[in-house]
Amino acid sequence: MTLNVDDILAPMKETRRKGDNLTLEWRLRQLDAMHLMITEKREDFIHALHKDLGKERTESIYSEILLVELEIKRFKKELRQWMKPKRVSYPGAIFPCVCEVQSVPLSDPCLIISPFNYPVGISLLPAVGSLGGGNPCVLKPSELCPTVSKVFAKMVPLYFDKGAFQVVEGGVDETTALLQHHYGLIHFTGSERVGRIVQSAAAKTLSPTVLELGGKTPTIITEDCPDDMNVVCHRLLGGKLLNAGQTCVAPDFVFCHRSKVDSFCKAAISTIEELFELKEGEKNKTSEFPSIVTENHAERLENMIKEAESKGGEIVYGGSKLCNKSCRYIPPTIVLNPDKDSVMMKEEIFGPVIPVIPFDTDDEAITNIHEIIPGIPLALYVFSKSKERYEYFMSKIPSASAMRNEAILQFVIPDFPFGGLGLSGLGSYQGKQSFDTFTHERTSLYHPCHALFEYGNLRYHPHTGTKGK
Numbered sequence: 001m002t003l004n005v006d007d008i009l010a011p012m013k014e015t016r017r018k019g020d021n022l023t024l025e026w027r028l029r030q031l032d033a034m035h036l037m038i039t040e041k042r043e044d045f046i047h048a049l050h051k052d053l054g055k056e057r058t059e060s061i062y063s064e065i066l067l068v069e070l071e072i073k074r075f076k077k078e079l080r081q082w083m084k085p086k087r088v089s090y091p092g093a094i095f096p097c098v099c100e101v102q103s104v105p106l107s108d109p110c111l112i113i114s115p116f117n118y119p120v121g122i123s124l125l126p127a128v129g130s131l132g133g134g135n136p137c138v139l140k141p142s143e144l145c146p147t148v149s150k151v152f153a154k155m156v157p158l159y160f161d162k163g164a165f166q167v168v169e170g171g172v173d174e175t176t177a178l179l180q181h182h183y184g185l186i187h188f189t190g191s192e193r194v195g196r197i198v199q200s201a202a203a204k205t206l207s208p209t210v211l212e213l214g215g216k217t218p219t220i221i222t223e224d225c226p227d228d229m230n231v232v233c234h235r236l237l238g239g240k241l242l243n244a245g246q247t248c249v250a251p252d253f254v255f256c257h258r259s260k261v262d263s264f265c266k267a268a269i270s271t272i273e274e275l276f277e278l279k280e281g282e283k284n285k286t287s288e289f290p291s292i293v294t295e296n297h298a299e300r301l302e303n304m305i306k307e308a309e310s311k312g313g314e315i316v317y318g319g320s321k322l323c324n325k326s327c328r329y330i331p332p333t334i335v336l337n338p339d340k341d342s343v344m345m346k347e348e349i350f351g352p353v354i355p356v357i358p359f360d361t362d363d364e365a366i367t368n369i370h371e372i373i374p375g376i377p378l379a380l381y382v383f384s385k386s387k388e389r390y391e392y393f394m395s396k397i398p399s400a401s402a403m404r405n406e407a408i409l410q411f412v413i414p415d416f417p418f419g420g421l422g423l424s425g426l427g428s429y430q431g432k433q434s435f436d437t438f439t440h441e442r443t444s445l446y447h448p449c450h451a452l453f454e455y456g457n458l459r460y461h462p463h464t465g466t467k468g469k
């Protein structure tokens with residue numbers, strides 16, 4: 001069945017034509033509907049996340065549902081204030097004036113295209129921004145999480161009017177059809193490859209875009225890293241193994257000072273076994289460890305590990321012999337010294353594979369990291385006791401975000417705008433930044449019309465301020 005996008009957009013354009021979306025009440029109604037949906041249907045979402053990604057209950061709540069709830073709460077609390085016109089100053093020559101800037105909805109309904117890895121969170125977080133900004137929107141969830149996609153398709157019409165929020169299920173064909181139309185904003189999260197496709201399509205309709213893309217995030221364990229390697233490994237691997245490594249800001253590879261390699265590997269193994277109750281040699285995943293999204297994705301990761309093994313990388317933990325692609329299980333795998341030309345050192349890993357590369361000096365690590373990363377990564381993680389050392393790495397390795405002694409906390413800091421830079425993305429969102437992204441700053445000026453204010457006015461020809469005197 002061909003998708004009739006005009007029919008989908010018509011009720012949303014009608015909402016805009018009537019101006020309902022301009023009001024605070026309309027926006028709060030949508031946010032309440034969203035909150036009700038994720039509260040009343042929470043179990044449906046949790047079940048779907050388990051089916052599609054093997055996510056266990058608490059991970060689904062903490063890494064997806066709770067973040068959406070917090071975002072809704074923030075919008076509901078601040079929206080009235082954010083929507084108020086703000087007075088700005090003006091040149092004395094046009095005294096007396098009232099100059100204001102007000103954030104208003106964008107030019108058309110918005111389109112949200114989401115990826116498979118956080119299929120609930122990354123679908124609904126931008127939707128909060130869109131609806132809070134007064135923009136009806138269409139969500140196109142990932143076809144790789146068919147159960148979550150179906151839950152959206154079933155639940156959204158129960159909670160939202162067609163003039164506010166709709167879901168279009170499907171893959172390439174459906175997205176291509178949607179992209180033929182003009183939007184107030186296309187919010188795309190996914191791979192760099194598809195980001196380029198979306199950006200080209202958007203150029204044809206002159207639709208603005210936000211692109212949240214991926215990349216290889218470097219992590220550095222420095223010579224003066226904090227003494228408790230167990231805590232270091234909990235922070236680093238807790239982040240890396242969340243959602244089995246299928247996280248855009250997951251530490252992709254680890255540069256480890258040579259003096260710390262042994263203690264890092266030892267603590268990493270005990271952390272993995274403690275966090276997931278995995279036992280070395282087990283071929284099946286525990287119920288705690290998430291699945292890789294499809295068999296094909298699992299096969300890609302298995303091949304990546306096999307290649308590293310065949311090219312002399314030392315398997316410190318896990319390895320290809322434990323992979324079980326028909327169960328979509330890839331074990332946490334630590335590879336020491338992988339060949340620098342292997343796939344795991346060239347492509348975004350997006351799985352529970354941790355390459356560890358020893359280094360001797362900070363500058364050597366910096367040079368090698370530049371060789372590995374083609375663009376600017378989403379994040380840079382440095383484990384160091386020294387603020388100066390962290391700042392040195394930050395000054396030498398550009399990144400969209402950075403953390404010292406932590407990993408992947410970007411989404412839990414409400415005032416952190418989330419977004420990439422260069423090849424890792426374009427534009428940002430989350431909290432107030434989302435409101436700004438999904439609105440336009442409309443300017444308004446009022447000048448009392450009185451002859452008194454015209455005398456000696458420099459603005460008129462011949463700009464000498466003498467006419468009219």
Ligand code: NAD
Pocket residue numbers: 113114115116117118122140141142143144170171172175176189190191192193194195197212213214215247248348350378420424425
């Ligand atoms: P993807 O690019 O394959 O797919 C994303 C969306 O695009 C899906 O909805 C899909 O249906 C659609 N799509 C796929 N091919 C298309 C085409 N040819 N034309 C039009 N639409 C198409 O991404 P994915 O595999 O679902 O997600 C993983 C990627 O997303 C990783 O690179 C990851 O780093 C990135 N990501 C980035 C962020 C971020 O916030 N920066 C967050 C999550 C994921």
